[in-house]
Amino acid sequence: MNTHEVIAVTSRSFCKNMTLVEELKTRYAKVILNETGKTLVGHDLINFLSKADKAIVGIEDMSAEHLVQMPNLKVISKYGVGLNNIDLGYCKSHNIKLGFIPGVNKQSVAELALTLILISLRKIHTNHAEILKGEWPQVKGLELRGKKIGILGFGNIGQTLAKLLSIFECEINFFDQKVFTENELLDICASNSLNLDDLRQKNLSDVLTESDIISIHLPLNEETENIINAQAFECLKKSVVIVNTARGGIVQEQDMAQFLLNHPDSFAAFDVFIDEPVQDKTLFNLDNFFGTSHRSSLTHEGINAMGMAAITGLDDNMEIK
Numbered sequence: 001m002n003t004h005e006v007i008a009v010t011s012r013s014f015c016k017n018m019t020l021v022e023e024l025k026t027r028y029a030k031v032i033l034n035e036t037g038k039t040l041v042g043h044d045l046i047n048f049l050s051k052a053d054k055a056i057v058g059i060e061d062m063s064a065e066h067l068v069q070m071p072n073l074k075v076i077s078k079y080g081v082g083l084n085n086i087d088l089g090y091c092k093s094h095n096i097k098l099g100f101i102p103g104v105n106k107q108s109v110a111e112l113a114l115t116l117i118l119i120s121l122r123k124i125h126t127n128h129a130e131i132l133k134g135e136w137p138q139v140k141g142l143e144l145r146g147k148k149i150g151i152l153g154f155g156n157i158g159q160t161l162a163k164l165l166s167i168f169e170c171e172i173n174f175f176d177q178k179v180f181t182e183n184e185l186l187d188i189c190a191s192n193s194l195n196l197d198d199l200r201q202k203n204l205s206d207v208l209t210e211s212d213i214i215s216i217h218l219p220l221n222e223e224t225e226n227i228i229n230a231q232a233f234e235c236l237k238k239s240v241v242i243v244n245t246a247r248g249g250i251v252q253e254q255d256m257a258q259f260l261l262n263h264p265d266s267f268a269a270f271d272v273f274i275d276e277p278v279q280d281k282t283l284f285n286l287d288n289f290f291g292t293s294h295r296s297s298l299t300h301e302g303i304n305a306m307g308m309a310a311i312t313g314l315d316d317n318m319e320i321k
Contacts, residue, residue: 003029006072007314008049010034011058011079013303020307024056027311049073056310057086064090077313080297080306081105081157082247084220092320099313103156108302110160113215113245116269116290118144120213120241123267125290144168150175150211153218153246154201161215162199163192172199175207177223208232213241220247230255239265245296248274253283260288271296 007028014020015033025031032052034040040048040060046069049055054075062076064087076086077099091098119125122141130137149165151158151174162172172194180188180201189196204227208214214236218224228242229252236242236259244251253274260266260283269290270283276294283289297306 001029002027005053006030006032006051007054008032008052009056010040010048010060011056012037012039013298014056014079014307017303017307019304024311046070054314059085062086075099075314075317077310077317079310082219084247088320097317098320099310099317101309101313104305104309105297105302106156106160108299109157109245109296110164112271112296113161113243114164116243117213117215117241119290120243120267120269146170147212148210150207150214152207152214152216155217158217159188159192162194166194173202173207173210175202175204205235208235211240212237216244216246216250218246218250220249224250226252228252233259238263242268245271248272248276257282257286260286264288
């Protein structure tokens, strides 16, 4: 057991999971948990991590402004996927190592993306409340079978979603900043039971223009921030379904609200938002919008996989190149 290093865990869901906490404490004697039930921000985050040698973090802001006030920190291990909240440049220049295993929650996130797609097509999100009010609406929906799907971001989660969609006989077009070779696509198809004839990489404009359904799985960075904006919305079909389980900030929310308002046959279902918890309920007041509270990875299996990866990352980590 490691008895000399201080391990601090900021993630709320990790700290509530006794299986993960007990596993961590079998390896490290000095463990500090965030037991506030809140996401730590500002001075609270700095104070919490000020004495830590290593940290397990979730969505907390690990910017240079904060990191400079954490002089003991040698390792940041990521609980979850996405590194947009960590200043990797600062970590590189100050020799802070990174524990990170991509794709550990790919099944959980892809399954919620598929769920949101089906909700969007069948318009079932208000049905339970309507029945409780004594109503019995017979609203027509759409089948998923045969639709043109646009996947933005074709990493672990995007590929897993494509696998889930394979039984629906959809045409899948994807956009990714990485250009895949035919051999790479053949390997992806073999690993995910996909037919290469139903999978094509295209530029962003073509994916946006042609898709009946768009599912977003991009990282949030300088290239992708607000990539779906007013100009992009002009390219979309007026009955498009847009699903986002990636990161808030990829879609310009005000532009989307205007698009949804102008095009009642369109629909959007989001699990992530630029500000969380959501305070501005403009989108939620629209009939053609459905939102969830950033819970795409929150399955028992997903949490355990992310947690064990984060624990492993405290010692099995890498220098940032």
